[in-house]
Amino acid sequence: MILTRLKEQRRLKDMLGDATSVLVVACNACTAVHRTGGTKEAEALAESLTTDEDKLTIDVTAVPRQCDLALVGDRLEPGKHQLILSTACGAGLQALATAFPDHIVLPAADTMLIGYKGEEEDTVLEGCHACGDCFVDRTAGLCPLARCPKGLLNGPCGGQVDGMCEVDVQAIPCVWVLIWRRLSALGRAGQLLRVEPPRDWRSERHPRTGVEGI
Ligand code: SF4
Ligand code: SF4
Known part of the structure; x- marks a missing residue:
């Protein structure tokens, strides 16, 4: 499985700039299993990025697997949103960018490794560099x-x-x-x-x- 890690808030806010409408797209495959970028984490991320003072609106949606053009192209309608923020790995993000060439797609996460879950709780071990x-x-x-x-x-x-x-x-x-x-x-x-x-x-x-x- 691919392990990702959400970027720091400061970096994310910097990326969003003065955007007023953002669509966060979660991936409910690897990133949901590791609890780094599934629906729950995307919703928490959206909440953490919005404050009462700013005019930013963030909607959250999810796909079963973002690294599959057939699953993102038909299911998402980024429409009015100025930016798309992907919580998936780099491959999932690029599928989004390919499916929606008229939108700016930003990475909410860093892709860390291909690994396997270790015996210890909450441990993922790097296994392969492909x-x-x-x-x-x-x-x-x-x-x-x-x-x-x-x-x-x-x-x-x-x-x-x-x-x-x-x-x-x-x-x-x-x-x-x-x-x-x-x-x-x-x-x-x-x-x-x-x-x-x-x-x-x-x-x-x-x-x-x-x-x-x-
Ligand atoms: S061989 Fe590799 S894994 Fe072993 S001590 Fe040296 S750097 Fe570390
Ligand atoms: S040798 Fe290559 S393909 Fe095999 S586990 Fe290592 S990086 Fe992955």
């Missing part, structure tokens, strides 16, 4: 591109402290220690002797990709 050439068959199913802050492909940097990453020894496990432990437990540590060649970063960009059946 590199387009998955090689975690060689790393025990753990991704060093996404989980090592340096993106190291051929083993640890040497900075780990008791299995934790030197970048944040309190919060980030060194993924290379995890990879080593898992491969050792599986009797496959020998595969780490293989040197991973430099990545072909062309695989990272897919501006237009055909997917059958969606």
Whole structure:
């Protein structure tokens, strides 16, 4: 799932400027699950952005999934609103901008990561950078591109402290220690002797990709 985080009020108010009519569009997929940009959060956001003194009117609407042109184009009518404020991820926002070329579409959120919910309550762990050439068959199913802050492909940097990453020894496990432990437990540590060649970063960009059946 994609994790987002709502922007600070100051930044949002700055974006809205002197607009008097705004439509906040929530996304009830990933952002609702993570409680960062679903209907409830969008309504709370609208309330927090309006004060008794100003002339700003904010309406709130929502779509089941903002990253789907078929779901936004037919369901929304931004009509009179000067601005659209999207609480979705960057992909959802761009679907809105494509569907409504005559409107200014603004991001209410920052897109943080593709991740999975951890065992601890309210924890999402980064899992994937969408590199387009998955090689975690060689790393025990753990991704060093996404989980090592340096993106190291051929083993640890040497900075780990008791299995934790030197970048944040309190919060980030060194993924290379995890990879080593898992491969050792599986009797496959020998595969780490293989040197991973430099990545072909062309695989990272897919501006237009055909997917059958969606
Ligand atoms: S190797 Fe690439 S596709 Fe696989 S998990 Fe890591 S970033 Fe994602
Ligand atoms: S300590 Fe481990 S996770 Fe942290 S930067 Fe070094 S190799 Fe990467």
